[in-house]
Amino acid sequence: MNQNKIMTIYDIAQEANVSVATVSRVMTGSAKVSEEKREKVETLIRKYDFKPNALAKGLSETKSKILGIMVADIRNPFYATLFMECEKEAGKYGYSLILYNTLSNPDLEVTYLEKMISMRVEAVIKIGGRIDDVVTDMEYVEQVNKVANSIPIVITGKLDGADCYSVRIDAFQATDLVMEHLFSLGHTDIAMIGGSTDTQSTVERYMRYKQQLRRRGIQIRDEYMIHHDYYDDRGGYECMKNLLLLEDRPSAVIAVNDFTAVGAMRAMAEAGIRVPNDMSVISYDDTIMANIMIPKLTSVSYNYENFGQMIIETVLKAINGEEQPRLKTIISELSARDSCGPCTKK
Amino acid sequence: MNQNKIMTIYDIAQEANVSVATVSRVMTGSAKVSEEKREKVETLIRKYDFKPNALAKGLSETKSKILGIMVADIRNPFYATLFMECEKEAGKYGYSLILYNTLSNPDLEVTYLEKMISMRVEAVIKIGGRIDDVVTDMEYVEQVNKVANSIPIVITGKLDGADCYSVRIDAFQATDLVMEHLFSLGHTDIAMIGGSTDTQSTVERYMRYKQQLRRRGIQIRDEYMIHHDYYDDRGGYECMKNLLLLEDRPSAVIAVNDFTAVGAMRAMAEAGIRVPNDMSVISYDDTIMANIMIPKLTSVSYNYENFGQMIIETVLKAINGEEQPRLKTIISELSARDSCGPCTKK
DNA sequence: GATATGTATGAAAATGATTTCAGAGGAGTA
DNA sequence: TACTCCTCTGAAATCATTTTCATACATATC
Known part of the structure; x- marks a missing residue:
């Protein structure tokens, strides 16, 4: 006081x-x-x-022992979990993390990047947000590169032309898990609720989804590929409502993440469809939400601890100027719970 | 690069x-x-x-423009939301936030406090964790006071003897909202699933719950007051299972937070009890979970934006050495949704 | 005993900003 | 013309560390 x-x-x-x-x-x-x-x-x-005094120490050593981390929305358990693992791992090496929440506001992103430079953070970690765009916004990439010019940047997406390191989920492998699980339960009429088709991860999931259907000789139906621009429950809800309007409904639905699945399940509940008896639901991310839903969600899981460790390992190597691959990949597993069952559609 | x-x-x-x-x-x-x-x-x-260089600037001005914030578990949407609001508000005044996640580990708490001193954070914000204990652990309070001696501390709980500022939810007023809502729906057989009885907030809720029952001339039944030591869904699940063993079941259940409510609803679902037709459920915190449950949860809501603003306002005044009350109170509202209905018990 | 080697130590420089203080120069006044 | 007053400016001190460099002293070597 x-x-x-x-x-x-x-x-x-x-x-x-x-x-x-x-x-x-x-x-x-x-x-x-x-x-x-x-x-x-x-x-x-x-x-x-x-x-x-860590400031004096940092000044004298030109090492702040601070990392900057930018997430789109810390309320999203996916980001929160990943942040937690990063913080835990970075702490082992004496680093503290400054967290900035962008709410996907591009102006804020730039402001925060500048702040981080000022702070002399030793590296920038960027989780989610505009780092997975299919069509590269050159102006944005330039902004990023201006920073990367003096501070290493590690992102969880894929940003063409940007001078940074990526630690990224293998969307193909993850989607293989999903498809094989559904196939093994006898499903062939499978819909996929994607996120924004401007993002790599959604595009890649659709791509593998189609490849897998083709491989099994199942016809690809455009009306089963539906998407929304936001990765939230409202998007999932709207998409599911549209799917339910179809005469020939799918027997299983893949949601781009747990939030979307939750929204979809609400639409199903309102229509009196029981999960998994009438329809199966599967999603990606395996956040805390997957566990609290009734029924519990079957979801693609990432071993967040490894994910965080790989991010921090990449950060540390970058800080030390060590040679390392520009792109590292996270392999997924499937957490099978109660939202997928055998195909009951005739 | x-x-x-x-x-x-x-x-x-x-x-x-x-x-x-x-x-x-x-x-x-x-x-x-x-x-x-x-x-x-x-x-x-x-x-x-x-x-x-912000470090040089900080050194020369003896102002780091950094706040330290400690939360028990950032994956908990309640904490995440509050963090977000604090970060947003602090940003307006040029402050960045270093976030430490304690996972309720007392050793980590101390380590982090020391780190913050080193960092010369201008204030410490402590959300949740061991700051709401009914029985004061003097050793812990001493630890806290050693820090408070040089850096102002703002907590969201109530820690007797600790030299810090509190911004705190008024558990009495919040519980009034809950009880009045249930009474207005005709409920009299009301159970309350609390958290740890070592924490102020749980004790205060029980206290008001009993006062309200007495006021209406309703008999207080010990078997309706049940609690678990963790504020999570597993605790809610176990408590609800025990409630369901009772011969004379309650017609409505109050859960200490959304997580607990979620667990309770799972136990109900397994027992074939429909919400709200057979039993009503109401909880505190109104996190994102309240909105995704089926049915959506009726929950006590806090206006997180105001909450965050009040915390930061307190922080800034403390930094500037301005006089201010040691305890400030947050008033709640009720977000009525779909988990409460008229009493159907005969 | 003279020289080489090594160890513990402190003075001073460096880190990169802000701020105080003093001085230079111009404008205004008697 | 001489004086004060004001504005702009830079040198130097300050913030709290680490690190380099030089030195004093002890020990080892021939």
Whole structure:
């Protein structure tokens, strides 16, 4: 409440009758100090609970020990989980994370990038947002590259022409899991509710979905490929309503993420369709929502701990200027729960 | 990718043929500079996209422009939403937020507090966690006070003896809303699933719940007051299972938060009980989960934007050493949705 | 005993900003 | 003309660290 004077290395040095260099050496262990002086300094450090000023340290070492992380919406459990794992992993290496929430506002994104430069964050992590665009917005890429010019950037998407590292879910492999699961349950009339077709991840999922259908000799039906521009429950709800208008309804629905699945299930509930008895639902991300729905959702799962570790590993290597691949891939697993059942459609 | 040399105020000064003081004055507007020199400096700033080093600035001004925020679990939408609002509001005043996720690990809490001191964050915000204990752990309070000694702390709970500011939900008023809503629907056999009875918020809810029942002349039944130590869906599930074993079941259930309500609804679904036809459910927090459940949950809502603003307002005043109340209160509203209906119990 | 080697130490520089202080020069006044 | 007053400017101090460099002293080597 009262703003006590915070100690400095000088205060310690004075009271211990040594130079600041010696105190610094005791703190960091960067060089040997005689037993006698070390004792004296350590005692004072404990006595006053001295914590060195990280700003001065950062300034002198030109290392802030801070990472900047930008997410579109921290309320989305997918982002929150990934943030948590990144924070946990980065903490092991002494890094703190500044979190910026962009709400997909492009102006804010730029503002935040500039702030991060000012802060001298050692790297920028960008999760979600405009980093997965199919058609590259050159102006945006230039903005990003201007930053990447001085600070390494690690993204979870794929941004053509941008000078950054990617740690990214393999949407093909993930979709293979989904399709094989549905095939194994006897489904052939499968719809897919995608997100914005401007994003790589949606496009890639559709692509694999079609490949898989072709491979099995199942006809691809355009009316089963439906999408919305937002990855939320309202989008899923609207799409599902449209699917339910079809004369020949699908027996299974793939949703681009849990949010979308949740919305779709609401539309089904309203129409009196039971999951999975009448229709199966499967989605991607396996967030906390998958577990709380009734029935519990079958969803593609990513091992978020590994995901976070891979992001931080990439960050650290980039900071140290180590050579490494520009694109790394996350492999998915399937968390089979209660929302998929055998095909009951005749 | 390539770590370009980052410019300093000296580089600009040299190229502009002025002193660093002049550049600083142009950057901050702290004093007048002749039109001619200002032009020259501003041109160079734009040309090189110069961003002043925030660490140096922080060091020299002894103001980091960073706030530290500690939450128990950022995956919990309640915390995530509150964080988001704080971040949004703090951003207006030029502050960035370092987020630490404690997962309720006491060791981590201490580590993080120390880290924040080192970082010279201007204030600490602590949301959830061990800041709402009924029985005060003096050792913990001492830890907190050691920090509060040099940095203001704002918490969302109530920690007796701790030298910090509180911005806190009025559990009594919130519970009044809940009880009145249920009464107005004709419910009298009302159960309450609480969280840990070691926390103020649970104790206060029980207290008001009993007061309200007494006021209406309804007998208080111990078997309707059930609780679990964790504020999650598993706890809600177990508690509800026990409630369902009762011969005389309640007609309405109050859950301590949305997570708990979700768990309770799962237990109901498994027992074939329909919500709200057979039993009503109401909860606190009105997170995103309340909206995605089927049926949608009726839940106590907090106006998170105001909540965040009040926290940041308190933080800023504390930083500036302004006088202010130690305890501020958040008033709730009720978001009535589909999980409560008229009492059907005979 | 003279020289080489090594270790502990402190003074001082560097990190990159802000701010204080003093001085230069111009304008206004008696 | 001499004085004050004001504005603009830069040199230097400050913030709190780390790190380099030089030195003092002890030990080892021939």
